[in-house]
Amino acid sequence: MNLKGQGAGPLPPLLQQYVELRDAYPDYLLLFQVGDFYETFGEDAERLSKATGIFLTHKTSKDFTTPMAGIPVRSGDTYLERLLKLGFRVAVAEQMELATDTEGLVRREVTQLLTPGTILQENLLRPEANYLAALATGDGYGLALLDVSTGEFRGTLLYGKNTVYDELFRYRPAEVLLAPELYGHEAFLAEFGRRFPVMISEGSFDLEAAQSALEAQFGSLPQGLEAPALRRAAGALVRYALRSQDGSLPQVRNFVRYDPSLFMQIGESTLRTLEIYEPSSVGERSESRTLLGVLGLTRTAPGRRLLRAWLRHPLLEEAPLQARLDAVEALVRDGVLRAEVRKVLYRMHDLERLSSRLLAQRASARDLSALERSLSLLPELSALLQGFTPLASLCERLPNLSEAADRVRAALVSDPPLKLTEGGLIREGFDPDLDGLRHRAEEGRGWIAGLENTVRETTQIPTLKVGYNAVFGYYLEVTRPYYDSVPKDWRAVQTLKDRMRFTTPELKEQERKILQAESEAIKREYAVFLELREALAQYADEVRQAAQVLAELDVYAALAEAATEYGYTRPRFTQDGTLEIRGGRHAVVERSVSFIANDLSLSPSARLLILTGPNMSGKSTYLRQTALIALLAQIGSFVPAESATLPLFDRIYTRIGASDDIAGGRSTFMVEMEELATILQHATAQSLVLLDEIGRGTSTYDGLSLAWAACEHLHNLTKAYTLFATHYFELTALANHLSGARNFHVAAKEEAGGLVFYHQVLPGPASQSYGLEVARLAGVPHPILVRAQALLQALEAGRSDRTQEVLEELLSTDLTRLSPLEALLLLGRLQEKLQRVLPA
Numbered sequence: 001m002n003l004k005g006q007g008a009g010p011l012p013p014l015l016q017q018y019v020e021l022r023d024a025y026p027d028y029l030l031l032f033q034v035g036d037f038y039e040t041f042g043e044d045a046e047r048l049s050k051a052t053g054i055f056l057t058h059k060t061s062k063d064f065t066t067p068m069a070g071i072p073v074r075s076g077d078t079y080l081e082r083l084l085k086l087g088f089r090v091a092v093a094e095q096m097e098l099a100t101d102t103e104g105l106v107r108r109e110v111t112q113l114l115t116p117g118t119i120l121q122e123n124l125l126r127p128e129a130n131y132l133a134a135l136a137t138g139d140g141y142g143l144a145l146l147d148v149s150t151g152e153f154r155g156t157l158l159y160g161k162n163t164v165y166d167e168l169f170r171y172r173p174a175e176v177l178l179a180p181e182l183y184g185h186e187a188f189l190a191e192f193g194r195r196f197p198v199m200i201s202e203g204s205f206d207l208e209a210a211q212s213a214l215e216a217q218f219g220s221l222p223q224g225l226e227a228p229a230l231r232r233a234a235g236a237l238v239r240y241a242l243r244s245q246d247g248s249l250p251q252v253r254n255f256v257r258y259d260p261s262l263f264m265q266i267g268e269s270t271l272r273t274l275e276i277y278e279p280s281s282v283g284e285r286s287e288s289r290t291l292l293g294v295l296g297l298t299r300t301a302p303g304r305r306l307l308r309a310w311l312r313h314p315l316l317e318e319a320p321l322q323a324r325l326d327a328v329e330a331l332v333r334d335g336v337l338r339a340e341v342r343k344v345l346y347r348m349h350d351l352e353r354l355s356s357r358l359l360a361q362r363a364s365a366r367d368l369s370a371l372e373r374s375l376s377l378l379p380e381l382s383a384l385l386q387g388f389t390p391l392a393s394l395c396e397r398l399p400n401l402s403e404a405a406d407r408v409r410a411a412l413v414s415d416p417p418l419k420l421t422e423g424g425l426i427r428e429g430f431d432p433d434l435d436g437l438r439h440r441a442e443e444g445r446g447w448i449a450g451l452e453n454t455v456r457e458t459t460q461i462p463t464l465k466v467g468y469n470a471v472f473g474y475y476l477e478v479t480r481p482y483y484d485s486v487p488k489d490w491r492a493v494q495t496l497k498d499r500m501r502f503t504t505p506e507l508k509e510q511e512r513k514i515l516q517a518e519s520e521a522i523k524r525e526y527a528v529f530l531e532l533r534e535a536l537a538q539y540a541d542e543v544r545q546a547a548q549v550l551a552e553l554d555v556y557a558a559l560a561e562a563a564t565e566y567g568y569t570r571p572r573f574t575q576d577g578t579l580e581i582r583g584g585r586h587a588v589v590e591r592s593v594s595f596i597a598n599d600l601s602l603s604p605s606a607r608l609l610i611l612t613g614p615n616m617s618g619k620s621t622y623l624r625q626t627a628l629i630a631l632l633a634q635i636g637s638f639v640p641a642e643s644a645t646l647p648l649f650d651r652i653y654t655r656i657g658a659s660d661d662i663a664g665g666r667s668t669f670m671v672e673m674e675e676l677a678t679i680l681q682h683a684t685a686q687s688l689v690l691l692d693e694i695g696r697g698t699s700t701y702d703g704l705s706l707a708w709a710a711c712e713h714l715h716n717l718t719k720a721y722t723l724f725a726t727h728y729f730e731l732t733a734l735a736n737h738l739s740g741a742r743n744f745h746v747a748a749k750e751e752a753g754g755l756v757f758y759h760q761v762l763p764g765p766a767s768q769s770y771g772l773e774v775a776r777l778a779g780v781p782h783p784i785l786v787r788a789q790a791l792l793q794a795l796e797a798g799r800s801d802r803t804q805e806v807l808e809e810l811l812s813t814d815l816t817r818l819s820p821l822e823a824l825l826l827l828g829r830l831q832e833k834l835q836r837v838l839p840a
């Protein structure tokens with residue numbers, strides 16, 4: 001790096017050191033500790049100042065001046081969080097020795113490398129999983145994911161770019177490493193960046209290096225990494241993470257290869273449409289407008305992460321779902337038990353991340369104390385769950401960690417300080433050496449405490465006091481009237497206005513003893529703490545196991561709480577393909593409006609539901625609520641309905657609402673058609689397909705015919721369970737052609753005051769479209785409505801008159817008497833008539 005600055009002379013040594021460290025981490029913003037500040041210089045200082053508003057000054061020495069901006073060390077974490085959010089990669093170089101311990105330049109080393117996907121600092125992490133992802137190509141797309149904070153490491157092989165996006169959207173990584181063939185591919189990188197606005201980094205994806213890194217990490221190449229694309233991705237992750245973690249990742253113990261097809265598939269656009277993780281529009285209380293916002297009643301961070309993981313991967317098999325539902329039901333039935341369990345869970349710390357910090361030897365004294373408090377709660381929890389059949393099996397998986405808790409309790413004081421190097425950590429009576437040192441210091445202090453009386457007597461100075469300050473240490477203080485009584489061998493150390501302070505050789509000697517004992521005690525405490533922490537690492541795996549059991553319990557309790565609070569019911573699954581929802585509701589919408597519940601019946605013989613009704617009547621809400629009920633059932637949750645019987649769906653597809661991708665250069669219609677194409681290609685007879693307003697973005701007849709053909713395909717070939725909401729009344733005629741199609745409508749009625757929505761789904765097609773009435777409600781000016789009304793009538797009259805005319809002419813023609821040319825002319829004439837529908 002060429003430090004931007006002015007001046008002819010060589011760089012001052014401090015800046016020289018800065019530049020050397022800075023050059024070792026070219027992609028990072030280097031925060032360089034100088035005393036109480038983390039400084040940046042040159043262009044970095046300008047960047048930092050611009051991004052954060054930190055005041056830009058200049059570092060000026062004899063021959064050189066350069067821009068400088070600094071962050072106080074004590075507010076480092078706040079700034080780090082901000083810098084990461086702003087997209088910086090940050091390297092922190094700290095002073096490795098005290099300025100007083102050295103004559104020359106203080107030694108500095110980079111102690112932390114921080115990127116959004118590799119942070120371990122608890123205060124910078126959200127409770128959610130923090131994934132670093134890597135993507136490489138080869139025999140498919142290898143996608144690997146690593147959460148450094150918990151050690152979770154998994155991956156899969158995917159085919160097709162869209163599946164990659166779907167999978168990434170499920171995990172929402174904080175940072176993605178792209179292999180050079182992707183990173184260097186301009187169009188791919190641009191699209192990727194648009195779809196995943198997270199930090200994208202370039203990793204080292206060399207296959208051989210990946211293999212060695214993985215073998216070094218795990219002892220041998222873990223199973224599941226046979227595919228080169230996946231091995232490259234996994235290896236790149238390990239190498240990148242190792243670099244940020246000082247070359248060691250003990251918390252990463254195994255790799256899990258998973259197969260997304262073993263879970264219900266929900267694509268990115270469906271997750272967005274259903275507002276599972278985030279609302280489709282941001283605004284006030286937006287978090288509460290998501291499914292997670294409503295269901296997220298977990299009380300621990302691991303529980304929160306597990307609920308997200310379950311939502312990511314709904315199950316396809318009934319047995320494990322029934323097991324989850326049994327556990328939820330037990331906690332629904334026993335409100336007292338649920339409340340007790342949740343109360344205990346609330347006091348639990350994040351054992352999963354604590355376990356990682358134990359393995360990485362990064363746990364603080366407070367971490368150990370939190371560990372002890374959490375582990376001490378385990379017997380209480382086990383006792384609570386005993387006897388509750390579906391929950392007792394959880395207890396059996398809960399390891400006994402009382403020994404670990406006892407060890408911490410015996411060694412550590414109950415409320416240890418933040419710093420490890422200033423003493424006050426270890427309990428009296430735990431370590432004889434430490435006790436000895438403390439005793440020595442205590443003796444010395446006792447001697448000094450007694451000194452005041454002894455010396456007062458021997459010197460006859462009644463006002464004599466023993467005091468202490470940081471500069472002179474212990475001293476004897478004498479007021480002016482008694483100066484003459486001071487013994488000769490006392491040495492004056494400080495003279496104030498009306499008093500003097502002295503020391504004596506004896507006092508100095510005692511002081512030295514005390515200080516020495518104290519400083520040895522502090523060192524000994526630190527050593528004892530390290531020993532304790534090292535010893536506790538042996539329990540880390542069991543602590544993690546406990547965390548996982550507790551997370552499960554937490555999710556059951558949260559789902560039971562939601563079920564009770566919001567009146568959900570246990571879903572049933574059928575093999576015969578009937579879907580019967582009584583009184584179904586939308587889990588999120590019902591939280592903010594007084595909701596009208598609706599029924600839904602589908603079966604293999606009635607599997608296409610055409611839903612008509614005015615705008616705003618609740619058609620898409622009805623579609624979405626059905627998807628949410630199916631999704632909730634397949635994570636093992638109760639569902640918002642009076643009763644619900646469902647088949648197990650393999651996928652949920654939705655094409656709801658107009659989403660366009662203007663930045664991506666795709667029109668609304670294009671997005672819609674791409675999504676429709678995916679559905680038509682991949683849906684199966686076990687899929688739930690929800691289509692809203694297909695074909696709206698194009699001309700009426702194009703749209704109508706596409707919608708019609710899509711319905712036929714889904715009904716005749718795919719045989720998927722399909723709910724189709726539409727404004728095309730023509731589509732209601734499908735029920736006459738397709739045996740499994742049924743018409744339903746959402747009730748609304750025009751009354752004197754305007755249109756009244758009942759939000760009630762009833763059999764049969766809607767009677768009219770009410771589009772103009774909704775436009776009136778929305779405030780479209782009156783004259784325009786009047787004109788639109790006239791046009792509508794003319795259109796409808798024109799259409800039916802002309803259609804009638806055409807039909808009559810066609811029926812009255814004797815085709816046997818027509819020559820081919822006459823037939824062609826007739827067709828042309830008829831077509832023209834149908835086209836002239838618009839009034840003047």
Ligand SMILES: Nc1ncnc2c1ncn2[C@@H]1O[C@H](COP(=O)(O)OP(=O)(O)OP(=O)(O)O)[C@@H](O)[C@H]1O
Binds near residue numbers: 593594615618621760
């Ligand atoms: N069952 C219901 N009970 C109470 N309110 C409802 C119900 N369904 C929908 N609503 C309310 O009506 C509003 C409109 O619903 P929705 O968007 O589903 O209508 P829509 O028929 O799909 O409209 P459009 O055709 O314009 O897309 C929702 O925001 C919701 O507040």
